[in-house]
Amino acid sequence: MGADETGLRGRLVAAGVDLVLREGQSAVSLREIARRAGVSHGAPRRYFPTHVDLLSAVAREGFADLTARVEQTMRDVDPDPRTRLTALARTYLDFAAAHRGMFELMFRHDLLDSGRLRLRETSLPLFTVLADLVAQVRRPTDAPAAVLAGALWANLHGIAQLWAWGSLPLATGATDDDTLLRAALEAHLGPAPA
Amino acid sequence: MGADETGLRGRLVAAGVDLVLREGQSAVSLREIARRAGVSHGAPRRYFPTHVDLLSAVAREGFADLTARVEQTMRDVDPDPRTRLTALARTYLDFAAAHRGMFELMFRHDLLDSGRLRLRETSLPLFTVLADLVAQVRRPTDAPAAVLAGALWANLHGIAQLWAWGSLPLATGATDDDTLLRAALEAHLGPAPA
DNA sequence: GCACGAGGGTAGACAGCGTCTACGGTCGCT
DNA sequence: AGCGACCGTAGACGCTGTCTACCCTCGTGC
Numbered sequence: 101m102g103a104d105e106t107g108l109r110g111r112l113v114a115a116g117v118d119l120v121l122r123e124g125q126s127a128v129s130l131r132e133i134a135r136r137a138g139v140s141h142g143a144p145r146r147y148f149p150t151h152v153d154l155l156s157a158v159a160r161e162g163f164a165d166l167t168a169r170v171e172q173t174m175r176d177v178d179p180d181p182r183t184r185l186t187a188l189a190r191t192y193l194d195f196a197a198a199h200r201g202m203f204e205l206m207f208r209h210d211l212l213d214s215g216r217l218r219l220r221e222t223s224l225p226l227f228t229v230l231a232d233l234v235a236q237v238r239r240p241t242d243a244p245a246a247v248l249a250g251a252l253w254a255n256l257h258g259i260a261q262l263w264a265w266g267s268l269p270l271a272t273g274a275t276d277d278d279t280l281l282r283a284a285l286e287a288h289l290g291p292a293p294a
Numbered sequence: 295m296g297a298d299e300t301g302l303r304g305r306l307v308a309a310g311v312d313l314v315l316r317e318g319q320s321a322v323s324l325r326e327i328a329r330r331a332g333v334s335h336g337a338p339r340r341y342f343p344t345h346v347d348l349l350s351a352v353a354r355e356g357f358a359d360l361t362a363r364v365e366q367t368m369r370d371v372d373p374d375p376r377t378r379l380t381a382l383a384r385t386y387l388d389f390a391a392a393h394r395g396m397f398e399l400m401f402r403h404d405l406l407d408s409g410r411l412r413l414r415e416t417s418l419p420l421f422t423v424l425a426d427l428v429a430q431v432r433r434p435t436d437a438p439a440a441v442l443a444g445a446l447w448a449n450l451h452g453i454a455q456l457w458a459w460g461s462l463p464l465a466t467g468a469t470d471d472d473t474l475l476r477a478a479l480e481a482h483l484g485p486a487p488a
Numbered sequence: 489g490c491a492c493g494a495g496g497g498t499a500g501a502c503a504g505c506g507t508c509t510a511c512g513g514t515c516g517c518t
Numbered sequence: 519a520g521c522g523a524c525c526g527t528a529g530a531c532g533c534t535g536t537c538t539a540c541c542c543t544c545g546t547g548c
Contacts, residue, residue, distance in 0.1 A: 124404065126404060129504080130506060141506090141527095142507090142509095142528075142529095143526050209458070209460070210320060220461050224464070227465040243477040247468065248477060250456075250465060251449065251477040251481060254452030254455075254474065259445070259448040262401075262448050263448075265403045267414050271425070271443075272443070284448070287481040325534070326534095335535090336537090336538095337496080337497055340497075343536095344536080345535060
């Protein structure tokens with residue numbers, strides 16, 4: 101998906117992905133990526149004029165990975181939309197927890213050039229999957245589907261972020277994020293079916 | 295509140311706060327703060343052994359500021375808990391939008407030492423205000439108050455963050471965050487009273 | 489009245505960073 | 519054979535955070 105090209109460009113992105121997964125977002129320096137790719141520190145410049153460009157490409161891989169996981173989940177799980185939404189949410193939170201560095205990078209808009217690489221648009225298919233499912237379970241009195249989906253996404257995202265920060269467990273006394281997730285889903289979509 | 299001490303320590307924090315508000319989180323370097331405080335680059339070290347310590351102190355001011363704003367809102371607004379919750383949420387989102395750099399810094403747990411400065415605990419009073427209000431409007435079938443409050447906070451936080459990133463407006467087609475906010479409040483707390 | 493020690497700020501060094509620029513080598517094409 | 523385009527190297531620059539040695543200025547004990 102772009103990262104496994106044989107050229108240096110692909111190797112750089114792959115090294116960046118590997119680095120952010122292993123060491124976190126702050127470790128992803130241009131020079132370290134170049135080192136891991138076995139080239140001089142000036143080499144990346146041919147493909148990525150600035151550090152931001154390279155980070156954006158790495159983040160793009162992150163979105164692609166997350167999207168692929170969600171699509172895989174959709175393939176595995178029951179077609180009932182409510183079930184699918186629950187599974188999607190779980191996948192989102194699991195991704196954030198398992199790849200925290202990547203997840204952080206993906207939403208560090210101060211580090212990324214969302215315009216040049218159409219990064220925001222890269223996250224759109226993901227939102228579309230969510231929005232389609234939301235539209236199917238939406239009740240007549242609910243907000244419009246796009247709004248409902250946006251609010252739900254924001255809730256998922258907030259849980260992922262605050263949970264990682266440690267504030268949420270401290271404040272709520274919870275030991276896992278599943279309780280919070282269930283509460284969020286029921287709040288937005290109504291009580292879970294029996 | 296700690297930042298207006300006359301000593302160098304207070305001046306450093308004040309300079310940091312000013313800098314993050316004006317230029318954003320990435321501009322808050324140790325040396326730049328020292329420069330603005332009119333001291334040499336080594337001076338901060340007496341009070342803040344590392345950059346992280348200084349940033350944490352700045353973020354602490356941010357939490358203090360936000361808490362003060364919320365408390366002011368609580369003083370100004372009608373005692374009806376639902377109204378208060380709406381106002382609190384609005385204050386939260388306004389703060390995030392108006393002081394984006396500070397808001398980012400406050401939740402950059404990778405940059406902060408939440409342990410040493412009890413930073414997480416600093417955000418706790420804020421959560422308590424929210425939790426108390428939530429407890430008052432909670433319906434019998436809702437999740438426990440702490441969980442409900444946590445989920446709602448996460449929703450607010452997610453809206454603030456995703457909105458700032460630009461993804462949410464793009465995905466939902468909304469032009470302001472108020473629609474999203476109302477949807478979130480109604481989802482967690484039930485339909486708004488007439 | 490004076491030495492002394494501690495607190496607090498200065499100044500220089502170091503390695504690492506992103507960026508810029510000049511250079512070289514290695515192709516394929518005419 | 520010669521020539522360009524492509525692609526990577528290497529060194530410099532100014533910036534960063536951190537470390538260390540130094541010094542100046544007090545307050546205190548004698």
